[in-house]
Amino acid sequence: MNEQQRSILLESSDHFSPPPGVKLSYGTSGFRADWLVLQSTVFRVGILAALRSLKTQSVIGLMITASHNIVSDNGIKIADPTGGMLSQDWEPFADALASAPDSQHLAQLIDDFVKKENIPLEGAESAEILLGRDTRPSGKSLLEAAKQGIISIVGAIAVDMGVLTTPQMHWMVRARNKAMNATELDYFNQLSSSFRCLIDLIPQGTAANKMNGIVVVDGANGVGGEKLEALKRILNGFDIEIRNSGKEGVLNDGVGADFVQKEKVAPRGFGPADAGIRCASLDGDADRLVYFSVLSNSNNEIDLVDGDKILSLFALFIKEQLSTLNKNEGDKDNKCYQPTLGVVQTAYANGASTDYLKQSGLEVMFTPTGVKYLHEKAAEYDIGIYFEANGHGTILFSEGFLHWLDGRNSELALTSKGSEQQKAAMRLLAVSKLINQAVGDALSGLLLVEAILQHMGWSIHKWNELYHDLPSKQLKVKVVDRSVIVTEKAETVVVRPLGIQEAINVETAKYPRGRCFVRPSGTEDVVRVYAEATIEEAADNLASSVARLVDQFLGFGSS
Ligand SMILES: CC(=O)N[C@H]1[C@@H](OP(=O)(O)O)O[C@H](CO)[C@@H](O)[C@@H]1O
Numbered sequence: 001m002n003e004q005q006r007s008i009l010l011e012s013s014d015h016f017s018p019p020p021g022v023k024l025s026y027g028t029s030g031f032r033a034d035w036l037v038l039q040s041t042v043f044r045v046g047i048l049a050a051l052r053s054l055k056t057q058s059v060i061g062l063m064i065t066a067s068h069n070i071v072s073d074n075g076i077k078i079a080d081p082t083g084g085m086l087s088q089d090w091e092p093f094a095d096a097l098a099s100a101p102d103s104q105h106l107a108q109l110i111d112d113f114v115k116k117e118n119i120p121l122e123g124a125e126s127a128e129i130l131l132g133r134d135t136r137p138s139g140k141s142l143l144e145a146a147k148q149g150i151i152s153i154v155g156a157i158a159v160d161m162g163v164l165t166t167p168q169m170h171w172m173v174r175a176r177n178k179a180m181n182a183t184e185l186d187y188f189n190q191l192s193s194s195f196r197c198l199i200d201l202i203p204q205g206t207a208a209n210k211m212n213g214i215v216v217v218d219g220a221n222g223v224g225g226e227k228l229e230a231l232k233r234i235l236n237g238f239d240i241e242i243r244n245s246g247k248e249g250v251l252n253d254g255v256g257a258d259f260v261q262k263e264k265v266a267p268r269g270f271g272p273a274d275a276g277i278r279c280a281s282l283d284g285d286a287d288r289l290v291y292f293s294v295l296s297n298s299n300n301e302i303d304l305v306d307g308d309k310i311l312s313l314f315a316l317f318i319k320e321q322l323s324t325l326n327k328n329e330g331d332k333d334n335k336c337y338q339p340t341l342g343v344v345q346t347a348y349a350n351g352a353s354t355d356y357l358k359q360s361g362l363e364v365m366f367t368p369t370g371v372k373y374l375h376e377k378a379a380e381y382d383i384g385i386y387f388e389a390n391g392h393g394t395i396l397f398s399e400g401f402l403h404w405l406d407g408r409n410s411e412l413a414l415t416s417k418g419s420e421q422q423k424a425a426m427r428l429l430a431v432s433k434l435i436n437q438a439v440g441d442a443l444s445g446l447l448l449v450e451a452i453l454q455h456m457g458w459s460i461h462k463w464n465e466l467y468h469d470l471p472s473k474q475l476k477v478k479v480v481d482r483s484v485i486v487t488e489k490a491e492t493v494v495v496r497p498l499g500i501q502e503a504i505n506v507e508t509a510k511y512p513r514g515r516c517f518v519r520p521s522g523t524e525d526v527v528r529v530y531a532e533a534t535i536e537e538a539a540d541n542l543a544s545s546v547a548r549l550v551d552q553f554l555g556f557g558s559s
């Protein structure tokens with residue numbers, strides 16, 4: 001930094017002093033905390049985004065959101081040039097920036113990093129950062145702080161895109177960097193045209209055209225409800241009702257995908273009168289999607305159709321299209337390209353889903369929690385499908401495969417237009433456009449689920465019957481310092497503190513098909529406990545006894 005750049009940075013940074021005693025780290029999904037302590041962090045992430053844009057010579061995104069957290073929390077995360085999460089090798093710098101005690105230290109850190117990474121500060125005019133926020137009341141002022149951070153790097157440009165879903169932001173960044181049209185309208189148009197394409201390709205005369213009826217969607221009282229209303233207007237004729245769209249009601253309060261998936265009950269605004277209807281729920285920033293149907297005899301009990309089942313549905317459909325595409329193709333003329341197809345899950349995936357996927361002949365891989373890990377793994381395949389049980393996931397297509405598929409489709413259009421093979425090629429191409437390849441997206445995911453259910457002629461009940469979930473239970477435990485827990489093997493084994501894993505093993509061994517693991521949350525100040533067993537009571541008991549263990553080892557009475 002030259003003198004002028006340094007003094008502009010210092011001057012600006014003095015307005016954003018970090019609150020004493022607050023230590024944040026760039027977790028599973030960026031920084032998250034009570035919004036009142038976030039101003040300085042957000043300002044500094046603005047600086048980081050400008051540097052990232054200069055380093056990569058690409059457009060970068062900044063999203064102000066705390067997703068499924070309570071409304072008084074907020075957060076910030078970065079969308080990298082590909083539309084994915086911030087490259088993991090920059091995370092330590094994000095942490096260091098956030099915890100710099102004052103402006104002088106901050107400037108020094110930046111200087112050192114700029115030198116180490118060879119970042120061309122002189123060309124700062126080429127830095128462009130898109131900014132978006134969800135509907136939280138604190139979003140506006142935090143967005144302003146991020147903007148100040150960006151422009152404290154002389155020449156960097158901040159573009160306020162207003163209220164967006166997280167996936168829209170990632171999609172726009174990806175599209176901008178591929179020199180494609182990247183407005184919100186472009187996003188809606190791409191979703192609606194590829195959805196229509198899939199619907200038009202549904203085989204005539206199947207049960208498909210008769211089934212289905214309305215889908216009712218819980219918008220978590222957040223940005224997703226609002227955007228889905230807009231999409232509905234463009235889709236015109238799509239039978240969808242949106243509840244909890246944020247006009248009244250509190251964000252994520254008894255509503256939303258996280259609530260529905262973790263509590264396994266219907267969200268506010270849904271009840272026994274909805275029994276049998278196909279329902280879906282988005283989370284607070286619309287990057288998660290789960291389906292459910294309310295049971296008729298119940299206290300708002302539901303049949304949950306979670307991310308694992310969405311993954312299974314997508315995988316079945318893709319596999320079917322691939323085998324149709326390659327049908328009757330001898331190797332003789334080498335038209336048959338066998339793309340690699342893989343699915344990626346985390347330890348939270350229900351054991352029954354993993355068994356089902358493997359039995360269906362799919363390759364299943366595991367990574368630690370957090371989309372950044374799943375995404376990276378899925379990108380190793382020609383077609384990689386990843387989902388967290390909570391409904392966050394997407395499908396990735398390799399450039400090489402899409403290029404081949406495009407060519408194959410054109411060839412088939414000449415030689416056998418309208419054949420089953422050509423239709424399969426068109427369906428796969430449509431899926432690659434409908435699904436948000438930057439990041440999991442509840443809106444595009446919803447349209448893909450709807451199209452596939454119609455294609456198969458399946459009700460939500462039929463879909464849910466693909467396999468039966470093992471009963472599972474999740475609990476959260478407040479501890480003194482969750483960072484003392486260190487895990488291995490995709491988070492299934494605790495290696496520190498010593499002794500706790502052995503104690504967990506002893507509990508787990510008491511239950512048939514028992515499975516249990518604990519890990520520190522990256523988005524909340526808790527340790528999460530997951531337990532699974534063959535009957536509900538056993539899963540509940542296992543979770544409770546391991547939660548007690550965590551409390552004994554790490555809780556407030558432990559020291
Ligand atoms: C058990 C669970 O659902 N964990 C979620 C949650 O992370 P935690 O690190 O568990 O707090 O939020 C992440 C971001 O949305 C999501 O990727 C992850 O799957």
Ligand SMILES: [Mg+2]
Binds near residue numbers: 067287288
């Ligand atoms: Mg989310």
